[in-house]
Amino acid sequence: MDTSEGAPAALNVTGELTIFTAATLKQTLLDTIAQAASEEIDIDLSEVSEIDTAGVQLMIMAKREAAILGKNLRLVRHSDPVLDMIDLYDLSRFFGDPLLIRNSN
Amino acid sequence: MNLDDALKTFIIESRELLEGMEGALLSVEQAPDDADLINAIFRAAHTIKGSAGLFGLDHVVRFTHDAENVLDRIRGGKLRFDSELVALYLEIRDHISTLIDGVEEGCAPDSAVLARGETLTARLKNLDTGSTAKTDDNTTHSVVAGPSDDHVERVGERSPDSAETENWHISLRFGSEVLRNGMDPASFIRYLTTFGRIVKIVTLTDTRRRW
Numbered sequence: 001m002d003t004s005e006g007a008p009a010a011l012n013v014t015g016e017l018t019i020f021t022a023a024t025l026k027q028t029l030l031d032t033i034a035q036a037a038s039e040e041i042d043i044d045l046s047e048v049s050e051i052d053t054a055g056v057q058l059m060i061m062a063k064r065e066a067a068i069l070g071k072n073l074r075l076v077r078h079s080d081p082v083l084d085m086i087d088l089y090d091l092s093r094f095f096g097d098p099l100l101i102r103n104s105n
Numbered sequence: 106m107n108l109d110d111a112l113k114t115f116i117i118e119s120r121e122l123l124e125g126m127e128g129a130l131l132s133v134e135q136a137p138d139d140a141d142l143i144n145a146i147f148r149a150a151h152t153i154k155g156s157a158g159l160f161g162l163d164h165v166v167r168f169t170h171d172a173e174n175v176l177d178r179i180r181g182g183k184l185r186f187d188s189e190l191v192a193l194y195l196e197i198r199d200h201i202s203t204l205i206d207g208v209e210e211g212c213a214p215d216s217a218v219l220a221r222g223e224t225l226t227a228r229l230k231n232l233d234t235g236s237t238a239k240t241d242d243n244t245t246h247s248v249v250a251g252p253s254d255d256h257v258e259r260v261g262e263r264s265p266d267s268a269e270t271e272n273w274h275i276s277l278r279f280g281s282e283v284l285r286n287g288m289d290p291a292s293f294i295r296y297l298t299t300f301g302r303i304v305k306i307v308t309l310t311d312t313r314r315r316w
Contacts, residue, residue: 019284019285019289022284052284052289052291053284053289053290053291054284054289056291060310085291088291088294088295088306089291089294089306089308090305090306090307090308091308091310094308094310
Protein backbone atom coordinates (compact mmCIF):
# COMPACT_ATOMS: atom_id res chain seq x y z
CA MET A 1 0.00 0.00 0.00
CA ASP A 2 1.33 3.37 -1.04
CA THR A 3 0.70 6.03 1.58
CA SER A 4 3.16 8.69 0.43
CA GLU A 5 1.89 12.23 0.70
CA GLY A 6 -0.05 13.45 -2.34
CA ALA A 7 -0.29 10.16 -4.17
CA PRO A 8 -3.59 8.31 -3.78
CA ALA A 9 -3.68 5.48 -1.31
CA ALA A 10 -4.07 2.18 -3.10
CA LEU A 11 -5.24 -1.32 -2.40
CA ASN A 12 -5.04 -4.32 -4.67
CA VAL A 13 -7.80 -6.85 -4.22
CA THR A 14 -6.70 -10.21 -5.56
CA GLY A 15 -8.47 -13.53 -6.05
CA GLU A 16 -11.93 -14.04 -4.64
CA LEU A 17 -14.14 -11.15 -3.65
CA THR A 18 -16.86 -13.37 -2.23
CA ILE A 19 -18.67 -14.45 0.92
CA PHE A 20 -15.67 -16.65 1.70
CA THR A 21 -13.27 -13.72 1.84
CA ALA A 22 -15.74 -10.99 2.81
CA ALA A 23 -14.98 -10.83 6.54
CA THR A 24 -11.22 -10.41 6.03
CA LEU A 25 -11.62 -8.03 3.12
CA LYS A 26 -14.11 -5.89 4.97
CA GLN A 27 -11.55 -5.18 7.68
CA THR A 28 -8.77 -4.55 5.15
CA LEU A 29 -10.97 -2.10 3.26
CA LEU A 30 -12.08 -0.28 6.40
CA ASP A 31 -8.46 -0.04 7.62
CA THR A 32 -7.27 1.23 4.25
CA ILE A 33 -9.97 3.89 4.19
CA ALA A 34 -9.43 4.95 7.79
CA GLN A 35 -5.63 5.07 7.56
CA ALA A 36 -5.28 6.60 4.11
CA ALA A 37 -3.16 9.73 4.40
CA SER A 38 -4.50 10.99 1.11
CA GLU A 39 -8.12 11.87 0.44
CA GLU A 40 -7.91 9.82 -2.73
CA ILE A 41 -8.12 6.05 -2.49
CA ASP A 42 -7.84 3.69 -5.44
CA ILE A 43 -9.06 0.12 -5.14
CA ASP A 44 -7.52 -1.93 -7.94
CA LEU A 45 -9.83 -4.76 -8.99
CA SER A 46 -7.82 -6.07 -11.96
CA GLU A 47 -6.83 -9.25 -10.08
CA VAL A 48 -10.30 -10.16 -8.86
CA SER A 49 -10.99 -13.63 -10.27
CA GLU A 50 -14.42 -14.19 -8.75
CA ILE A 51 -17.07 -11.98 -7.21
CA ASP A 52 -20.48 -12.64 -5.71
CA THR A 53 -23.15 -10.45 -4.12
CA ALA A 54 -21.17 -10.25 -0.87
CA GLY A 55 -18.36 -8.72 -2.94
CA VAL A 56 -20.76 -6.17 -4.38
CA GLN A 57 -21.92 -5.33 -0.87
CA LEU A 58 -18.28 -4.76 0.14
CA MET A 59 -17.73 -2.37 -2.77
CA ILE A 60 -20.86 -0.45 -1.79
CA MET A 61 -19.68 -0.36 1.80
CA ALA A 62 -16.23 0.93 0.78
CA LYS A 63 -17.75 3.74 -1.28
CA ARG A 64 -20.06 4.76 1.53
CA GLU A 65 -17.52 4.51 4.29
CA ALA A 66 -15.04 6.65 2.35
CA ALA A 67 -17.70 9.25 1.61
CA ILE A 68 -18.63 9.43 5.29
CA LEU A 69 -14.97 10.18 6.10
CA GLY A 70 -14.81 12.80 3.36
CA LYS A 71 -12.55 10.70 1.14
CA ASN A 72 -12.90 9.86 -2.51
CA LEU A 73 -12.67 6.14 -3.15
CA ARG A 74 -12.36 4.98 -6.74
CA LEU A 75 -12.77 1.45 -8.00
CA VAL A 76 -10.30 1.05 -10.84
CA ARG A 77 -9.19 -1.53 -13.41
CA HIS A 78 -12.22 -3.75 -12.94
CA SER A 79 -11.68 -7.35 -14.04
CA ASP A 80 -14.27 -9.03 -16.28
CA PRO A 81 -16.06 -10.87 -13.45
CA VAL A 82 -16.44 -7.54 -11.62
CA LEU A 83 -17.79 -5.81 -14.72
CA ASP A 84 -20.28 -8.66 -15.26
CA MET A 85 -21.55 -8.29 -11.73
CA ILE A 86 -21.86 -4.50 -11.95
CA ASP A 87 -23.76 -5.03 -15.21
CA LEU A 88 -26.06 -7.62 -13.69
CA TYR A 89 -27.05 -5.31 -10.85
CA ASP A 90 -26.87 -2.22 -13.07
CA LEU A 91 -24.77 -0.42 -10.48
CA SER A 92 -22.31 1.47 -12.69
CA ARG A 93 -24.08 4.74 -12.03
CA PHE A 94 -24.12 4.11 -8.30
CA PHE A 95 -20.37 3.49 -8.24
CA GLY A 96 -19.75 6.36 -10.62
CA ASP A 97 -16.29 5.13 -11.63
CA PRO A 98 -15.27 5.10 -15.27
CA LEU A 99 -15.44 1.60 -16.65
CA LEU A 100 -13.31 0.44 -19.53
CA ILE A 101 -15.47 -0.65 -22.41
CA ARG A 102 -14.72 -4.23 -23.22
CA ASN A 103 -14.48 -5.83 -26.62
CA SER A 104 -17.74 -7.61 -27.20
CA ASN A 105 -15.84 -10.81 -28.08
CA MET B 106 -21.20 -23.19 3.78
CA ASN B 107 -19.70 -24.42 0.51
CA LEU B 108 -21.49 -25.67 -2.58
CA ASP B 109 -21.51 -29.27 -1.36
CA ASP B 110 -23.19 -28.18 1.85
CA ALA B 111 -25.70 -26.11 -0.10
CA LEU B 112 -26.45 -29.09 -2.32
CA LYS B 113 -26.90 -31.30 0.75
CA THR B 114 -29.33 -28.74 2.15
CA PHE B 115 -31.20 -28.79 -1.15
CA ILE B 116 -31.46 -32.59 -1.01
CA ILE B 117 -32.67 -32.58 2.60
CA GLU B 118 -35.19 -29.81 1.95
CA SER B 119 -36.43 -31.51 -1.19
CA ARG B 120 -37.07 -34.72 0.73
CA GLU B 121 -38.98 -32.82 3.40
CA LEU B 122 -41.04 -31.07 0.75
CA LEU B 123 -41.73 -34.35 -1.03
CA GLU B 124 -42.83 -35.90 2.24
CA GLY B 125 -45.22 -33.01 2.82
CA MET B 126 -46.39 -33.30 -0.77
CA GLU B 127 -47.24 -36.97 -0.28
CA GLY B 128 -49.24 -36.24 2.87
CA ALA B 129 -51.11 -33.43 1.15
CA LEU B 130 -51.84 -35.61 -1.90
CA LEU B 131 -53.26 -38.37 0.29
CA SER B 132 -55.56 -35.86 2.00
CA VAL B 133 -56.57 -33.82 -1.03
CA GLU B 134 -58.55 -36.66 -2.57
CA GLN B 135 -61.06 -36.32 0.27
CA ALA B 136 -60.91 -32.52 0.17
CA PRO B 137 -60.22 -31.50 -3.45
CA ASP B 138 -61.02 -27.85 -2.84
CA ASP B 139 -58.81 -27.40 0.22
CA ALA B 140 -56.63 -24.45 -0.78
CA ASP B 141 -54.02 -25.17 1.91
CA LEU B 142 -53.47 -28.69 0.65
CA ILE B 143 -53.34 -27.59 -2.99
CA ASN B 144 -50.89 -24.83 -2.10
CA ALA B 145 -48.68 -27.23 -0.16
CA ILE B 146 -48.47 -29.52 -3.19
CA PHE B 147 -47.81 -26.61 -5.54
CA ARG B 148 -45.22 -25.06 -3.24
CA ALA B 149 -43.28 -28.31 -2.99
CA ALA B 150 -42.97 -28.60 -6.78
CA HIS B 151 -42.32 -24.88 -7.18
CA THR B 152 -39.58 -24.72 -4.54
CA ILE B 153 -37.80 -27.84 -5.74
CA LYS B 154 -37.84 -26.48 -9.30
CA GLY B 155 -36.48 -23.11 -8.22
CA SER B 156 -33.70 -24.53 -6.08
CA ALA B 157 -32.79 -27.12 -8.72
CA GLY B 158 -32.38 -24.24 -11.17
CA LEU B 159 -29.81 -22.62 -8.91
CA PHE B 160 -27.73 -25.77 -9.00
CA GLY B 161 -28.09 -26.16 -12.75
CA LEU B 162 -30.02 -29.42 -12.36
CA ASP B 163 -31.82 -28.91 -15.64
CA HIS B 164 -33.43 -32.35 -15.80
CA VAL B 165 -35.08 -31.75 -12.42
CA VAL B 166 -36.20 -28.27 -13.51
CA ARG B 167 -37.69 -29.56 -16.76
CA PHE B 168 -39.67 -32.36 -15.21
CA THR B 169 -40.90 -30.33 -12.25
CA HIS B 170 -41.85 -27.45 -14.54
CA ASP B 171 -44.56 -29.47 -16.30
CA ALA B 172 -45.84 -30.85 -13.02
CA GLU B 173 -46.00 -27.35 -11.59
CA ASN B 174 -47.92 -25.94 -14.56
CA VAL B 175 -50.81 -28.35 -14.10
CA LEU B 176 -50.76 -27.70 -10.35
CA ASP B 177 -51.00 -24.01 -11.03
CA ARG B 178 -54.16 -24.61 -13.02
CA ILE B 179 -55.62 -26.68 -10.20
CA ARG B 180 -54.74 -23.83 -7.88
CA GLY B 181 -56.51 -21.42 -10.22
CA GLY B 182 -59.65 -23.58 -10.15
CA LYS B 183 -59.33 -24.57 -13.81
CA LEU B 184 -58.75 -28.21 -13.00
CA ARG B 185 -59.76 -30.27 -10.00
CA PHE B 186 -58.08 -33.11 -8.12
CA ASP B 187 -59.83 -36.44 -8.56
CA SER B 188 -58.56 -39.91 -7.68
CA GLU B 189 -56.94 -40.32 -11.09
CA LEU B 190 -55.07 -37.03 -10.85
CA VAL B 191 -54.00 -37.76 -7.27
CA ALA B 192 -52.63 -41.13 -8.41
CA LEU B 193 -50.70 -39.44 -11.23
CA TYR B 194 -49.22 -36.88 -8.85
CA LEU B 195 -48.18 -39.58 -6.39
CA GLU B 196 -46.23 -41.16 -9.26
CA ILE B 197 -44.79 -37.76 -10.16
CA ARG B 198 -43.77 -37.25 -6.55
CA ASP B 199 -42.01 -40.63 -6.56
CA HIS B 200 -40.24 -39.71 -9.76
CA ILE B 201 -38.98 -36.39 -8.38
CA SER B 202 -37.78 -38.38 -5.38
CA THR B 203 -35.84 -40.70 -7.71
CA LEU B 204 -34.29 -37.69 -9.45
CA ILE B 205 -33.23 -36.24 -6.09
CA ASP B 206 -31.67 -39.60 -5.12
CA GLY B 207 -29.71 -39.40 -8.36
CA VAL B 208 -28.52 -35.90 -7.47
CA GLU B 209 -27.29 -37.18 -4.13
CA GLU B 210 -25.42 -40.03 -5.78
CA GLY B 211 -23.97 -37.54 -8.24
CA CYS B 212 -25.02 -39.50 -11.31
CA ALA B 213 -27.04 -38.40 -14.32
CA PRO B 214 -30.41 -40.14 -14.77
CA ASP B 215 -30.17 -43.34 -16.83
CA SER B 216 -32.36 -44.09 -19.84
CA ALA B 217 -34.99 -45.95 -17.78
CA VAL B 218 -35.41 -42.97 -15.46
CA LEU B 219 -35.58 -40.56 -18.39
CA ALA B 220 -38.17 -42.72 -20.15
CA ARG B 221 -40.27 -42.83 -17.00
CA GLY B 222 -40.12 -39.04 -16.77
CA GLU B 223 -41.23 -38.71 -20.37
CA THR B 224 -44.17 -41.06 -19.83
CA LEU B 225 -45.33 -39.03 -16.84
CA THR B 226 -44.91 -35.75 -18.71
CA ALA B 227 -46.90 -37.17 -21.61
CA ARG B 228 -49.68 -38.17 -19.22
CA LEU B 229 -49.72 -34.63 -17.86
CA LYS B 230 -50.01 -33.24 -21.38
CA ASN B 231 -52.73 -35.77 -22.27
CA LEU B 232 -54.61 -34.54 -19.28
CA ASP B 233 -54.77 -31.16 -20.97
CA THR B 234 -56.18 -32.42 -24.25
CA GLY B 235 -58.27 -35.15 -22.58
CA SER B 236 -60.04 -32.69 -20.32
CA THR B 237 -60.50 -30.13 -23.06
CA ALA B 238 -62.27 -32.77 -25.17
CA LYS B 239 -64.64 -33.34 -22.29
CA THR B 240 -65.81 -29.76 -22.02
CA ASP B 241 -69.25 -30.67 -23.29
CA ASP B 242 -70.07 -32.74 -20.21
CA ASN B 243 -69.98 -29.67 -18.01
CA THR B 244 -68.00 -31.32 -15.25
CA THR B 245 -66.19 -29.09 -12.82
CA HIS B 246 -62.78 -30.30 -13.93
CA SER B 247 -63.14 -29.26 -17.54
CA VAL B 248 -60.40 -26.98 -18.76
CA VAL B 249 -61.09 -23.37 -19.47
CA ALA B 250 -58.53 -21.89 -21.81
CA GLY B 251 -55.35 -23.47 -20.49
CA PRO B 252 -52.44 -21.05 -20.13
CA SER B 253 -49.37 -21.46 -22.24
CA ASP B 254 -46.56 -23.69 -21.05
CA ASP B 255 -44.24 -20.86 -20.24
CA HIS B 256 -45.36 -19.32 -17.06
CA VAL B 257 -43.70 -17.06 -14.56
CA GLU B 258 -45.32 -16.39 -11.26
CA ARG B 259 -45.84 -12.74 -10.65
CA VAL B 260 -44.32 -11.76 -7.35
CA GLY B 261 -44.86 -8.03 -7.29
CA GLU B 262 -48.14 -6.46 -8.24
CA ARG B 263 -48.31 -4.27 -11.26
CA SER B 264 -49.21 -0.87 -9.91
CA PRO B 265 -52.58 0.32 -11.17
CA ASP B 266 -51.26 3.58 -12.59
CA SER B 267 -48.39 2.06 -14.56
CA ALA B 268 -48.52 1.60 -18.28
CA GLU B 269 -49.69 -1.81 -19.44
CA THR B 270 -46.77 -3.76 -20.82
CA GLU B 271 -46.05 -7.40 -21.46
CA ASN B 272 -43.27 -7.26 -18.87
CA TRP B 273 -43.28 -8.75 -15.43
CA HIS B 274 -42.47 -6.52 -12.52
CA ILE B 275 -40.73 -8.61 -9.89
CA SER B 276 -39.75 -7.21 -6.54
CA LEU B 277 -37.22 -9.25 -4.55
CA ARG B 278 -36.03 -8.75 -1.01
CA PHE B 279 -33.58 -11.30 0.31
CA GLY B 280 -33.02 -12.19 3.95
CA SER B 281 -29.87 -10.91 5.61
CA GLU B 282 -28.50 -14.46 6.03
CA VAL B 283 -29.02 -15.46 2.42
CA LEU B 284 -25.35 -15.48 1.40
CA ARG B 285 -24.26 -17.19 4.59
CA ASN B 286 -26.81 -19.89 3.82
CA GLY B 287 -25.11 -20.62 0.54
CA MET B 288 -27.42 -18.86 -1.87
CA ASP B 289 -26.36 -15.86 -3.93
CA PRO B 290 -29.12 -13.49 -5.11
CA ALA B 291 -27.07 -13.01 -8.28
CA SER B 292 -27.58 -16.69 -9.14
CA PHE B 293 -31.26 -16.20 -8.64
CA ILE B 294 -31.31 -13.24 -11.03
CA ARG B 295 -29.23 -15.14 -13.57
CA TYR B 296 -31.68 -18.00 -13.28
CA LEU B 297 -34.52 -15.60 -14.04
CA THR B 298 -32.79 -14.68 -17.28
CA THR B 299 -33.36 -18.26 -18.47
CA PHE B 300 -37.08 -17.42 -18.60
CA GLY B 301 -36.80 -14.11 -20.35
CA ARG B 302 -34.81 -10.93 -20.72
CA ILE B 303 -34.26 -8.46 -17.92
CA VAL B 304 -35.34 -5.14 -19.37
CA LYS B 305 -34.43 -3.07 -16.35
CA ILE B 306 -33.07 -3.81 -12.93
CA VAL B 307 -32.87 -1.46 -9.99
CA THR B 308 -30.72 -2.46 -7.03
CA LEU B 309 -31.67 -0.79 -3.78
CA THR B 310 -28.43 -0.04 -1.96
CA ASP B 311 -29.71 2.19 0.81
CA THR B 312 -31.81 -0.19 2.87
CA ARG B 313 -29.01 -1.50 5.05
CA ARG B 314 -27.88 0.10 8.24
CA ARG B 315 -24.26 1.15 8.61
CA TRP B 316 -21.90 -1.80 8.87
